[in-house]
Amino acid sequence: MTFAGYQNEIYLQGLSGGVPPFTTDPDGLEASARERLGPGPFWYVAGAAGSGATAAANREAFDDWRIVPRMLTDATTRHLGTTVLGTAMPAPVLLAPVGVQSILHPDGELATARAAAELGVPMILSTAASHSLEDVAEAGGDSPRWFQLYWPNDPEVCLSILDRAKKAGYTALVVTLDTWTLAWRPHDLDRAYLPFLRAVGTAIPFTDPAFRAGLEKSPEDDLPMAILRWVHLFTGTDKSWDQVAFLRENWDGPILLKGIQHVDDARKAVDAGVEGIVVSNHGGRQVDGAVASLEVLPEIADAVGEQVDVLFDSGIRTGADIVKAVALGAKAVLVGRPFAYGLAHGGQVGVRHVLRSLLADFDLTLGLSGHRSPAELNRDALRARR
Ligand SMILES: Cc1cc2nc3c(=O)[nH]c(=O)nc-3n(C[C@H](O)[C@H](O)[C@H](O)COP(=O)(O)O)c2cc1C
Numbered sequence: 081m082t083f084a085g086y087q088n089e090i091y092l093q094g095l096s097g098g099v100p101p102f103t104t105d106p107d108g109l110e111a112s113a114r115e116r117l118g119p120g121p122f123w124y125v126a127g128a129a130g131s132g133a134t135a136a137a138n139r140e141a142f143d144d145w146r147i148v149p150r151m152l153t154d155a156t157t158r159h160l161g162t163t164v165l166g167t168a169m170p171a172p173v174l175l176a177p178v179g180v181q182s183i184l185h186p187d188g189e190l191a192t193a194r195a196a197a198e199l200g201v202p203m204i205l206s207t208a209a210s211h212s213l214e215d216v217a218e219a220g221g222d223s224p225r226w227f228q229l230y231w232p233n234d235p236e237v238c239l240s241i242l243d244r245a246k247k248a249g250y251t252a253l254v255v256t257l258d259t260w261t262l263a264w265r266p267h268d269l270d271r272a273y274l275p276f277l278r279a280v281g282t283a284i285p286f287t288d289p290a291f292r293a294g295l296e297k298s299p300e301d302d303l304p305m306a307i308l309r310w311v312h313l314f315t316g317t318d319k320s321w322d323q324v325a326f327l328r329e330n331w332d333g334p335i336l337l338k339g340i341q342h343v344d345d346a347r348k349a350v351d352a353g354v355e356g357i358v359v360s361n362h363g364g365r366q367v368d369g370a371v372a373s374l375e376v377l378p379e380i381a382d383a384v385g386e387q388v389d390v391l392f393d394s395g396i397r398t399g400a401d402i403v404k405a406v407a408l409g410a411k412a413v414l415v416g417r418p419f420a421y422g423l424a425h426g427g428q429v430g431v432r433h434v435l436r437s438l439l440a441d442f443d444l445t446l447g448l449s450g451h452r453s454p455a456e457l458n459r460d461a462l463r464a465r466r
Pocket residue numbers: 124125126138176177178179180206207208228256338360361362363364393394395396414415416417418420
């Protein structure tokens with residue numbers, strides 16, 4: 081069945097009085113997540129850095145481009161599948177690394193992994209997960225999975241986590257560079273809400289032998305000390321571009337650097353020998369006032385798109401957004417908040433609904449604009465608004 085088949089399924093249900101389990105409208109989904117979640121968890125997800133200017137800019141940037149549909153192109157049958165850095169996926173879409181998912185549903189990342197596996201969509205597991213990477217791997221079964229690294233300051237812990245990720249079948253490593261400390265986030269500050277201080281999102285280090293070896297007492301016996309060590313391990317940056325070599329030497333599979341917004345940093349990533357980058361501003365959660373992620377995508381894709389795979393995130397909400405990002409040079413996109421809101425709607429079924437809706441929308445928008453596959457998309461499909 082194609083992804084567009086979700087549309088038929090929904091309308092057919094209507095004949096017997098049924099409607100979709102949750103809304104298909106991205107803004108509506110955020111609004112209903114707000115009703116379901118407490119203010120702490122909701123704003124942790126929905127919030128952004130500072131005034132929210134960059135989060136808003138991320139969305140507005142999609143409006144600067146408009147799709148120009150083409151007719152009679154024989155786009156009835158479409159193939160959405162693609163392969164990125166050795167991972168075959170049913171569409172150019174992955175689940176972004178989102179930490180602390182148990183604040184949204186008790187099954188957290190396990191539910192997300194199960195929903196992703198149902199559809200074959202790759203999941204990128206965060207270092208700040210609320211379940212261990214082995215448990216999430218088991219929940220995902222044979223489905224593709226990548227691991228996102230918050231680069232620990234202790235090389236022994238870093239090596240141990242990389243080793244566990246490899247053994248558990250995570251094939252690519254996504255190294256996030258833009259969050260070596262959390263930005264000023266007024267919604268969370270006003271509630272003094274930080275999940276890690278309550279040991280949510282610490283499952284991977286807390287189950288790590290190298291991390292535990294550095295503690296006088298186990299996290300079970302002295303939680304505050306373990307949390308303190310967690311904070312020190314992941315905060316601050318004494319890292320530099322030449323240290324990417326350490327990861328290169330200790331990870332066999334592809335490496336992507338996430339958080340790239342400048343052409344020169346994209347070139348440095350190429351020089352560092354990685355296979356991919358994620359053009360991302362963390363969904364506007366880090367540098368308030370920063371440029372919209374979509375704005376810098378074309379120049380970065382032009383500069384390094386031949387040498388590395390360029391992925392994109394920050395602001396993807398609809399099928400049209402995916403069409404635009406791919407047409408502007410992204411090999412694939414990551415989706416963040418929408419699936420997190422899906423998770424808040426009953427766990428696995430909620431994530432599944434959000435993914436199926438987004439992929440159906442993408443499938444239909446791709447076809448109706450005259451394209452049979454994402455590979456056919458390029459800048460000819462778009463027109464700049466101004
Ligand atoms: C609640 C939340 C937690 C996140 N946690 C992580 C994380 O642990 N690691 C990471 O690299 N990015 C993290 N991100 C950023 C996402 O990977 C992604 O860059 C961002 O959500 C994309 O923007 P979007 O939400 O507009 O789709 C998080 C985002 C949210 C909303």
